[in-house]
Amino acid sequence: MPSLAQMTGSLHIHNFYIGKLKAKQEQLFESDPELAQLLDNVAEVLSEHAVALTDEIAEMESDD
Secondary structure (H helix, E strand, O other): OOOHHHHHHHHHHHHHHHHHHHHHHHHHOOOOHHHHHHHHHHHHHHHHHHHHHHHHHHHHHHHO
16 A cells, blocks of 8 residues: 555646646647547546545545
């Protein structure tokens, strides 16, 4: 099982890439809507995983 520090680091990485994907999606919305939609879908999957990580981190912190 990953440590709390590893999970927190993973959450920060997820949030970084979610931001990057959303920014690129906004740039491409007019010129390439299909790619923009794909980027939005990937960001959504990462967001769902980030929520799960947040819940796991909160659970680990409450156990301490």
